[in-house]
Amino acid sequence: MALYREGRSLQKLPPPQRNCDRALELFEKSVTIEPRFLEAWSAGDIWTERTFYWRGLSRKMAIANARMKIDHALALDPAHAVAVNNRALLAM
Amino acid sequence: MPSRSTIGRCWQCNFDHAPDDAEQGLRRAIALDPDYPDPHINLAILLTATGRHAEASSEMRRAQFLDPASSILPPLLAYLHLMSRRYDDAYAEYRAAMLLRYGEGLHWDMMSAAIGASRWHDAARSLSAILGEPIGISRDARNPGAELGIHIHRLGRQLAANERNDVDPYTQACFFAQTRDADRAFAALDRAAIEQSMNLMFAFVDPRLDPIRDDPRFADRLDQFGLLR
Numbered sequence: 001m002a003l004y005r006e007g008r009s010l011q012k013l014p015p016p017q018r019n020c021d022r023a024l025e026l027f028e029k030s031v032t033i034e035p036r037f038l039e040a041w042s043a044g045d046i047w048t049e050r051t052f053y054w055r056g057l058s059r060k061m062a063i064a065n066a067r068m069k070i071d072h073a074l075a076l077d078p079a080h081a082v083a084v085n086n087r088a089l090l091a092m
Numbered sequence: 093m094p095s096r097s098t099i100g101r102c103w104q105c106n107f108d109h110a111p112d113d114a115e116q117g118l119r120r121a122i123a124l125d126p127d128y129p130d131p132h133i134n135l136a137i138l139l140t141a142t143g144r145h146a147e148a149s150s151e152m153r154r155a156q157f158l159d160p161a162s163s164i165l166p167p168l169l170a171y172l173h174l175m176s177r178r179y180d181d182a183y184a185e186y187r188a189a190m191l192l193r194y195g196e197g198l199h200w201d202m203m204s205a206a207i208g209a210s211r212w213h214d215a216a217r218s219l220s221a222i223l224g225e226p227i228g229i230s231r232d233a234r235n236p237g238a239e240l241g242i243h244i245h246r247l248g249r250q251l252a253a254n255e256r257n258d259v260d261p262y263t264q265a266c267f268f269a270q271t272r273d274a275d276r277a278f279a280a281l282d283r284a285a286i287e288q289s290m291n292l293m294f295a296f297v298d299p300r301l302d303p304i305r306d307d308p309r310f311a312d313r314l315d316q317f318g319l320l321r
Contacts, residue, residue, distance in 0.1 A: 088117025
């Protein structure tokens with residue numbers, strides 16, 4: 001939980017200090033320790049956000065990563081609002 | 093040159109390209125957690141892209157209420173204002189986003205908002221940032237828009253001379269459309285489809301594309317991209 005919270009706080013910072021790569025590392029560590037930690041899986045919203053801004057092959061990778069994280073989260077809880085939101089975003 | 097069907101497929105494999113499913117999912121996310129701001133933001137994006145601006149504005153207001161300190165809202169709100177032709181509001185939000193030290197890329201859309209609002213001197217400031225050199229419009233210019241236009245066409249020549257630049261092709265398409273260079277605008281739209289530019293979803297409503305909207309090629313592209321409604 002501490003890793004997750006630290007990751008979320010890094011993700012929420014304004015642009016100059018925001019560090020999504022480090023946040024993702026912390027979320028990955030969280031799910032390695034606790035594979036059923038739903039909140040950390042749903043933190044794939046960083047990847048979903050990147051699908052908006054990245055281009056070309058990087059964007060394809062972001063979409064693939066986002067789908068994988070979202071599918072994991074929805075498998076754990078089909079009614080998890082963050083995962084449902086992210087899945088809907090990829091349906092656009 | 094890629095074929096029409098290739099361009100269409102490139103864009104459509106982007107996301108699932110199922111806006112009705114997306115809207116249904118976002119409304120479900122809101123029902124599951126009404127205090128979660130993200131589905132309101134995403135719904136606002138979707139509604140804006142489909143021309144439902146009043147509903148989009150309501151969703152954005154809800155998102156702002158739920159997360160007033162959000163750092164992602166100002167540039168997004170600015171863009172949605174630009175898409176709904178509220179240029180003064182868009183310009184104000186772009187200024188707010190600049191205070192949050194968003195990147196130089198915002199200057200392109202900020203310039204469009206300023207031009208839409210006939211804020212020629214503000215547009216010149218954005219243009220200066222894009223060109224990397226000061227652009228001056230005299231305070232007592234009789235036709236500041238025309239004076240700015242000379243510099244904007246210079247930027248167009250620079251872009252045309254170097255198509256392998258870092259500017260998002262959709263933004264280039266808008267720029268070329270605004271400068272009445274339809275051929276380059278359509279070529280840039282095709283590049284945007286191939287590069288899977290997310291902004292392409294706004295082509296249906298984007299006021300910057302108005303100068304090429306009556307060109308038969310425009311309806312053709314909307315059809316290819318699955319954006320005809």
